[in-house]
Amino acid sequence: xxxxxxxxxxxxxxxxxxxxxxxxxxxxxxxxxxxxxxxxxxxxxxxxxxxxxxxxxxxxxxxxxxxxxxxxxxxxxxxxxxxxxxxxxxxxxxxxxxxxxxxxxxxxxxxxxxxxxxxxxxxxxxxxxxxxxxx
Numbered sequence: 001x002x003x004x005x006x007x008x009x010x011x012x013x014x015x016x017x018x019x020x021x022x023x024x025x026x027x028x029x030x031x032x033x034x035x036x037x038x039x040x041x042x043x044x045x046x047x048x049x050x051x052x053x054x055x056x057x058x059x060x061x062x063x064x065x066x067x068x069x070x071x072x073x074x075x076x077x078x079x080x081x082x083x084x085x086x087x088x089x090x091x092x093x094x095x096x097x098x099x100x101x102x103x104x105x106x107x108x109x110x111x112x113x114x115x116x117x118x119x120x121x122x123x124x125x126x127x128x129x130x131x132x133x134x135x
Contacts (some may be wrong), residue, residue: 016088017088017091017092017095018087018088018091019087019090019091019094021093022094022095023092053133055094055097055100055128056097056100060096064089064092064093067089068086068089071085071086072086073087081132096130101124101125101128104121105121108121
């Protein structure tokens with residue numbers, strides 16, 4: 001499979017990322033606090049049909065799954081390396097997800113974002129939030 005040079009170099013930079021790196025670089029809890037929704041908003045959110053938004057493009061999801069299969073198959077021959085590669089892959093997935101949300105947020109902020117755009121963005125956040133809590 002031939003990849004563009006920029007994608008190859010980007011992947012090389014990401015290979016050394018670990019979940020510990022992400023945890024160490026996370027913002028402090030004070031930076032992440034947001035206004036709590038009113039009880040009415042929370043109740044309506046629970047009552048709405050919980051449609052889960054796709055977090056990755058189909059191509060990205062396929063690529064991540066393919067890479068996971070390689071990691072898993074490598075466990076038999078080199079378990080320690082497979083665990084290291086698994087950690088790196090999980091870190092890359094988390095980083096990719098964070099980049100996607102950051103890009104979407106930047107686009108909304110720069111465009112001013114209509115109320116409908118903001119509502120859809122908040123629905124995506126809620127969907128992701130619910131997924132995290134259900135794991």
